[in-house]
Amino acid sequence: MKTGSQPQQERAERASPSTVEAQRNQSSLDITQRLERKLAQLNKSDNVLKRWIYEIVTWTVSASCMAAIIMILLRLNNQEFQSRDTLAIAFTVLSKIASAALLLPVSEAIGQLKWNWFNGQKSKELWDFEIFDKASRGVWGSILLLFRTRGRSLAALGALLTLLLIANDTFFQQVINYSSHSTLAGESFVSRVVQYTPKSALPTRAGLSLTIEDYNIRPLLERFLFGRDSQPMSMGERINPDIPILCPTNNCTFPQYNTLGVCSRCVDVSDLLQFMCRAAPADWVGNLTRNWEYPNRTMCGYFLNATGPAPVMMFGYSLSEEGLPGEALLGRIFPLFTIPDKKAMWGGSIHFKGIQNVIQDAIVATYEGDPANVYRSQTPIAEECIICWCIKTMESTYLLDNYREKVIKTSSSSQAGAVIPWDSYPLNLDGKPGTFTSYAEDIAIRDISDPKVYGMDNLTHINVDAIFWNTFPSFLTAEPSSAPILRYRTYLEGHAYLRQPKTLAWLPPNNLTVYFERMGIAMTNAIRSSDSREMIKGSAHAMQTVVSVQWAWLAFPFALLFLSLAFLVATIIKTTKEAVDGPGVWKTSAMPTLIYSLPNDMQKQYTSTSGSETSLDGAKRLKIRLHPQKGWRVSGQPNSPMVVIRSNQPPPGWI
Incomplete structure (x- = not known):
C-alpha cells in the first residue's frame, strides 16, 4: 500500500504546480471577461428587462443627463457668465455624455436586428450580414443599411438615428448664447482748464x-x-x-x-505776393549781425507790399555784383x-x-x-x-x-x-x-x-x-x-x-x-x-457677458432621445415575439459567427481564388438563413443548397 501509493503521491506532487497555475489564472480572470460573461448570462435570461438592462440603463443615463441639462440651463439663463463657470462646464460634459449614451442602445438594437433579419422566412444575401455589422459600428454602414432596406425596416430607423446623433453636439452648442453689453461700473475723470x-x-x-x-x-x-x-x-x-x-x-x-x-486757422495769401527784382533792405540774410540796420541788396523773388515803401522779401534769392544768383531765402x-x-x-x-x-x-x-x-x-x-x-x-x-x-x-x-x-x-x-x-x-x-x-x-x-x-x-x-x-x-x-x-x-x-x-x-x-486743471466726472463701464438660453435648439436632442427610446422598445418587442424560434439575444456579439460558421466546403469556396474571380465574388449569388438549432442554411449554390453534415467532421472543440 505504501509502495503503491508513492507513485500516486509523486504524480500528485508533479501535477500540483499546473493545478495551482490554472487556479491562479482562473482567479485572475480579466474584469472585462467577467463583465462579458455576466452580460451573456443576462442575454440568456427569460426576463425581458434583464436581457436589455444594459441598454435601458444607458438610455436612462442619457435621459438623466438631459434632465440635468434642463436644470442647469434654468440656472444659467439671463445670468452673468464667469470665465470658469462650473455650470457651463457641467453643461458641456453632460451634453457629451447624453449624446454618447444614446449610441450604445441604438447600436445594440441594430446588432440584434441583424440576427432577426437572417432568421426570417426567406434567405438573405450574404452581403447583408456585412452591411448590418457595419451599421452597428458607424456612419458608413448606416448609410448602406438605409439604401439596402429602402427605409422600410425597423433597422433603418436605427441607421437613421446613428446618422442624426452625429449632429447632436452641434445643436447642443447652439443652445447657450453669450451676449456682451456694457454696464455701469464706477466713475471716471478727464481733465480740463x-x-x-x-x-x-x-x-x-x-x-x-x-x-x-x-x-x-x-x-x-x-x-x-x-x-x-x-x-x-x-x-x-x-x-x-x-x-x-x-x-x-x-x-x-x-x-x-x-x-x-x-x-488755429490758415488762409492762402499767395495772391498778395508779387514777383519782381529790385534793390531793398535785406533783413533775411543768414549771417546778419543785428544792428537795427539792414544792407541793401538786389533781390529777385516774391515780395509782400512789393510796390510800397517797405517791401518785404518772402521767397527768392539775392544777386551778386556780377548778376549771378547768390544766397536764397x-x-x-x-x-x-x-x-x-x-x-x-x-x-x-x-x-x-x-x-x-x-x-x-x-x-x-x-x-x-x-x-x-x-x-x-x-x-x-x-x-x-x-x-x-x-x-x-x-x-x-x-x-x-x-x-x-x-x-x-x-x-x-x-x-x-x-x-x-x-x-x-x-x-x-x-x-x-x-x-x-x-x-x-x-x-x-x-x-x-x-x-x-x-x-x-x-x-x-x-x-x-x-x-x-x-x-x-x-x-x-x-x-x-x-x-x-x-x-x-x-x-x-x-x-x-x-x-x-x-x-x-x-x-x-x-x-x-x-x-x-x-x-x-x-x-x-x-x-x-x-x-x-480740474477733473470732469464721467462714467466707467465694464463689459458683462450674459448667458441666454435658446430653448428651440433643444428640440433636436430631445427628439433623438425619444426616437431612440421608441426604437429600443420596438426592437425589444420584436425580439420578444420571436424569442421562441428566434436566434436568441446576441446583439452586436460576434459569437454567433463562430458558433454557426459556414460548412468547410463553403469556406473553401470563399477563401480561395480561381482565375479572375476573387474570393468574395461568389457571395453575390449566395444567400443564407440562420437556424438557431442547425446553424446557417446556405442557398444559391446548385450543388449545396442545404448544410451537409459529413462524417469526417473535426473533433469536438474545433471549428
Whole structure:
C-alpha cells in the first residue's frame, strides 16, 4: 500500500504546480471577461428587462443627463457668465455624455436586428450580414443599411438615428448664447482748464515783472518750432492720452464739456505776393549781425507790399555784383506784430481782423517741391495763420487703451474795430536800452451755453506769447549748393542765432494748416495737464457677458432621445415575439459567427481564388438563413443548397 501509493503521491506532487497555475489564472480572470460573461448570462435570461438592462440603463443615463441639462440651463439663463463657470462646464460634459449614451442602445438594437433579419422566412444575401455589422459600428454602414432596406425596416430607423446623433453636439452648442453689453461700473475723470494760472513765481527787476517763457508749453513747442511736430504716444494700435485721465475699467465715457484751449486757422495769401527784382533792405540774410540796420541788396523773388515803401522779401534769392544768383531765402515766418515792441503791421492781421486773444498771427512762406525751385522763380506756398485762445467743446471716450476726443465746436472772442491791447515803451536799465511790453487786458472768453469765464491773466498770456519770439520771425536761407540754415531769435542784438535743422515741421511736404492745428492741440493738452486743471466726472463701464438660453435648439436632442427610446422598445418587442424560434439575444456579439460558421466546403469556396474571380465574388449569388438549432442554411449554390453534415467532421472543440 505504501509502495503503491508513492507513485500516486509523486504524480500528485508533479501535477500540483499546473493545478495551482490554472487556479491562479482562473482567479485572475480579466474584469472585462467577467463583465462579458455576466452580460451573456443576462442575454440568456427569460426576463425581458434583464436581457436589455444594459441598454435601458444607458438610455436612462442619457435621459438623466438631459434632465440635468434642463436644470442647469434654468440656472444659467439671463445670468452673468464667469470665465470658469462650473455650470457651463457641467453643461458641456453632460451634453457629451447624453449624446454618447444614446449610441450604445441604438447600436445594440441594430446588432440584434441583424440576427432577426437572417432568421426570417426567406434567405438573405450574404452581403447583408456585412452591411448590418457595419451599421452597428458607424456612419458608413448606416448609410448602406438605409439604401439596402429602402427605409422600410425597423433597422433603418436605427441607421437613421446613428446618422442624426452625429449632429447632436452641434445643436447642443447652439443652445447657450453669450451676449456682451456694457454696464455701469464706477466713475471716471478727464481733465480740463477753466482759468489757466501756472504756479510759478514771476521774477521782477526794478519793480517790473520780467517776461519768462511758460514752462508748461515751451518744451513741446520746441519740437514744433525746431523739429518735427509732436505726435500722440502710441503702442501698436493703442493711443495713449496726452492729458490726465482716470479710467479704472478701460471703458469710459464722459459728458460733453468745455475747456480752455488753443485754436488755429490758415488762409492762402499767395495772391498778395508779387514777383519782381529790385534793390531793398535785406533783413533775411543768414549771417546778419543785428544792428537795427539792414544792407541793401538786389533781390529777385516774391515780395509782400512789393510796390510800397517797405517791401518785404518772402521767397527768392539775392544777386551778386556780377548778376549771378547768390544766397536764397527758402522760407520765412513773418509775424504781423514786431518783436519785441509788438507794433502792428497791416493792422495786426489781414484776414483775421477783430479776433481777440491772439497769440500769434503770421504769414508763412515756403518752397514747394525741390528747394532749388527758388532759382526758377516758382510761386511759393504762402498762408496767413493765426493761433488764439478759445473755448473747445469736447466729447471724449476711452476704450481698450485708446483715447479719442472730438471737438464739437470752438468759441473765441471777436470784436470789430477793437483796440489792440499791446503796448510798449523804451526802457533803460543799468545803462542798457530795452523795451517794456505789456498786454492791457486779461483773457476772458465766454460761451453762451456756459456761465463760466475761461481764460487767464495778462502776464500768463505774455509768457505764452514769449515762447514764439524765438522763431517768429525766422528765416531759412541757403547758399548755392549748401545746406539750409535757420536764423532765429532775430530780435536780439549781436551775432545771429543759427542752426542747421535736419527737419522742420512747417516745411514741405507738411501741410501748414495741419501743422498749426496740431500745434494748437498740443498747447491745449499742455495746459490741461498743468496744475490749473480740474477733473470732469464721467462714467466707467465694464463689459458683462450674459448667458441666454435658446430653448428651440433643444428640440433636436430631445427628439433623438425619444426616437431612440421608441426604437429600443420596438426592437425589444420584436425580439420578444420571436424569442421562441428566434436566434436568441446576441446583439452586436460576434459569437454567433463562430458558433454557426459556414460548412468547410463553403469556406473553401470563399477563401480561395480561381482565375479572375476573387474570393468574395461568389457571395453575390449566395444567400443564407440562420437556424438557431442547425446553424446557417446556405442557398444559391446548385450543388449545396442545404448544410451537409459529413462524417469526417473535426473533433469536438474545433471549428
